Amino acid sequence: MRLGTTAVVLGGSAAGLCAAGALAPHFDRVLVLERDVLPAGAEHRRGVPQSKHPHFLLNSGRRAIGELFPAFEDDLVAAGGLHLMPSMDAAYLGGEGWSARKRSAMTMVYSSRILIERVLRDKVRELANVEIRESTAVTGLSTRDGRVTGAGIRTPAGEEHVDADFVVDAMGRGSAVSGWLVAAGWPEPEVRTLDAKVTYTSRWYDLPARRPDSWWWRHLVIMPTPDKGEHPAEHEYLVNFFPIEGNRVIACMGSWGLDMPRTTDAFVGTARRVRTPLFAAAMDRCEPTSEVHLTRSTGNKWRRYDRLRTPPEGLAFVGDSICAFNPFYAQGISSAAGSALLLREHLARAGRLDAKFTARFLVAQRKLLGVPWSLAMARDQGYACAVGTEKAPEWRRRLLAAASAPAFGLIVGAAREDDVVDEHFAKVFNLDESLGEMLRNPRVLAGLVRYRVRAALGRHRVPSGFDAQAEPPATDYSPAVAR
Template sequence: MLGKTAVVLGGSAAGLCAAGALAPFFDRVLVLERDALPAGAEHRRGVPQSKHPHFLLNSGRRAIGALFPGFEADLIAAGGLHLMPSMDAAYLDGAGWSARKRSSMTMVYSSRILIERVLRDKVRELPNVVIREGVTAGGITTHDGKVTGVEAGGEHVDAGFVVDAMGRGSPAGGWLVAAGWPAPEVRTLDAKVTYTSRWYDLPAERPASWWWRHLVIMPTPDKGEHPAEHEFLVNFFPIEGNRVIACMGSWGLEMPRTTEAFAEVARRVRTPLFAAAMERCAPASEVHLTRSTGNKWRRYDRLRTPPANLVFVGDSICAFNPFYAQGISSAAGSALLLRAHLARAGRLDAAFVPRFLAAQRKLLAVPWRLAMARDQGYECAEGTEKPPEWRRRLLAAVSGPAFRLIVGAAREDDVVDEHFAKVFNLDESLGDMLRNPRVLAGLLRYRVRAALGRHRVPSGFDPRAEPPATDYSPAAAR
């Protein structure tokens, strides 16, 4: 054991994963959560984003599964849907619908509240982990450069190790400044993303034309005159319990706040299928709108002497634009990385936290660069990472066509598809993918064939019509 008591501040997904990482190395792990935690899959005040769709990327699935064996099976048993997006999602990108084809990538679809309920169940199976609810952390105690405990609920708790998992609004940086440490550098980029969601119950019998389970509508590439709603990123996202989350989001545009406006705006997106699908379903919630979506990285790794015995996971250190579905997976990856460092540590010496922060920096750089690659192209974006105007214009001009080139090539080239799936799931950086000679050859070959009109897999099906159900996989064609 590395100590008697470790404390995790925050009982959301990041904090629960951290508890799983700490449990093998401390006599007791105490999770302090300010909310009362529900027994079932229910919303709570501290996680307002639970009302919106959440992708659990494959890297996150594996990380959580390593921390909590059986997690994925339990999530599916509780109602999560194990689907193959390339076959089970109708995907509208570029000029029209993409073709269906089989791929190696699968995903588990569920609500955020179900993910957290299953995680809580797994944590409660650990005999040395205690979750204290309704407790607000009020500060930390330090001595000789080390964090030695926390103040919570009017009490002092001695701690040999502390994990901050308090999310975007974490006050831990201010506590450290009050204790004598300098404020960490903070890198930010807010692309003014707003998204709005409403939950629906699916009909008991799906229409015959609904071969799809998930509906995705990407922003239009059209640079001419078009309705503002064509700039929306739209999801009709399946979750447990025969329900879906209808979600619309945008960069820098106003989004509907009322049920009436939600239905009206939905009729003006790029395909009538979205509104028509909602009209066949029964509303199960009000409209939920979120604006707190900026990218924010607190660079504790750049402190000359970071506090010993304190680390950070999840949004408390690096929060992302939620459009890119990186939050839970990045938090789980940090927790798994923490477990690996604890397993190698003979003791918690002064070098432990700097070593961990350096490794975590490399982990977080992959999703951070992906978020920057898209958000830096928006004129409305603000923050320390806002590029010069010439570079912003270049990114805006290049990122959309480059993304569509990769998506198009992935439809026809299994190697490009494999690497693109790795990038999407945070298993590979975009830079590593684009330095791969085989991937570059596949992109070039697709570009030449597209110029000659020699597509292997069709695309651009009429967005006003139903998406084609045909399986265009090579095996199906044979």
């Protein structure tokens, strides 16, 4: 059903492209306004500086994008993306040491952010009624009688105005839309924030043409140490040696509230002080292809448009423009795709794009965003360096800081040995289930208790805690293999 003549999307990054796919069945014309000149291939551009860091595409995001653009995952893999099972293909250094390899419920597609966006652009350009206008800066919104009616733009040819029956803000963390709405008479939306002072730094490498025999793994993950005693600051880092297309990897180190290396020499030196020598040794076997890229704009930020008494009609928000997350938790693209798919579902049921439609969509989106938001808060509220409206009282922060690592370790350990816990943990990680839903499941609780008792008795089914200074074990400890 067509709901109007023209829909306009502000921004042509992943969120905006997903929004275009959601709008296309319901409007005669969809216009995507993008400030940058978009590359034909998988290349970095000014408007997406975070593309130089690793990006996980969670299962919920893969599924949502696949609903919007059929065969997206097939095209991504055909373009070089890697379909892997992390529990088998990743060497994981947890708090107690290297984890054992075993099959699990979770698979993932690994690729760079620039490849994800290139494949998305290709899919959008297949839609006959969608046009992407490049080198086009959005300068404001036009409104009338409580409704957004279009956007002002600036192109190399000059200033102009675009009329629209519906507008989607996909302009990211720095979106100016809330300010334009205030200038038009709406109140400032409540903004919930929590910045845990996360900084991360990355460098790209070409893998060797022939991998060493000991590299059974494709992905290397090093978690922060749970040790509360004296140790190098680098042991607090979250580290990834992240595989992408083209026989390449992104070496990435990040931390909460610590200084991170900014130069290539400092990056290489710092890598030698993380919890295992394998990270630096792997880098030494690869050929660097980039400088060091550092990002500090990582705070959680939720603009609560759903709490406006009369939110603007004819306007929706997807991606970081409404809710941005600490990138460590890999929720951004998947949450944006989920919002776009939700928008398509609401458009399909809509008779009119009136105030009732706006209210219904914002309520449903609030529930959708609440799942990743609660996961981000559960971790980031435990850091003393965190600031923002959601900063926890000191007693609660101390409780979270003391409990989060042991609780996470309990869940990860139980997931190694219990298929039901593993299945639900994979759902939580992939935003298919909230942490609260998982922990209210009687079968999951029974699995956690059983694992805790067996661990206390030293009766592990799957070994763990292998020496961090040694190579991660290659043995497959999957139950069927063990039998």
